[in-house]
Amino acid sequence: MTDLLSHDDSPKEEVEIDVDEEGGEEDEEVDADEDDSEGELTIDMYQTPSEIIVQTMAAGVKPDDLDINITRDMVTIKGKRERSRNVTRDDYFFEELYWGSFSRTIVLPEEVEVEESEASFQNGLLTIRLPKIDKKKTQRLKVKPS
Numbered sequence: 001m002t003d004l005l006s007h008d009d010s011p012k013e014e015v016e017i018d019v020d021e022e023g024g025e026e027d028e029e030v031d032a033d034e035d036d037s038e039g040e041l042t043i044d045m046y047q048t049p050s051e052i053i054v055q056t057m058a059a060g061v062k063p064d065d066l067d068i069n070i071t072r073d074m075v076t077i078k079g080k081r082e083r084s085r086n087v088t089r090d091d092y093f094f095e096e097l098y099w100g101s102f103s104r105t106i107v108l109p110e111e112v113e114v115e116e117s118e119a120s121f122q123n124g125l126l127t128i129r130l131p132k133i134d135k136k137k138t139q140r141l142k143v144k145p146s
Helices: none
Strands: 017-019 044-047 051-057 066-071 074-081 100-107 118-122 125-131
Touching (some): 051 074, 074 125
Parallel strands (some): 017 066
Antiparallel strands (some): 044 051, 051 125, 066 074, 074 100, 118 125
């Protein structure tokens, strides 16, 4: 299997991440019930010793159209895939691609460092790196005199 996170010299686009400390045009031929539906992203989520990594394919989506919200125990990815041309339903032979709004909320298996999280977008693959909280880390605290 190919290492999807290998470091290479190909261009990557940065995706803005909204940190939460606490937690288009309509197609006239589409039924009203379909207008309100929202697609759900498929994901891969795995861990390394220091990170939880979430990946999803978001081909055809501009990085500016992605909204990622992270809390210590949850990630929400929202976006919209815009249809690029107007084709009537009668002219389609196959119509399998999803167009419109999508979202996915993922409950994380352990807490993460929200402020240190990063997202990258390359060749339609969105990768979110979430550093795990080191619960064994200790810090000495000095007591100041009053």
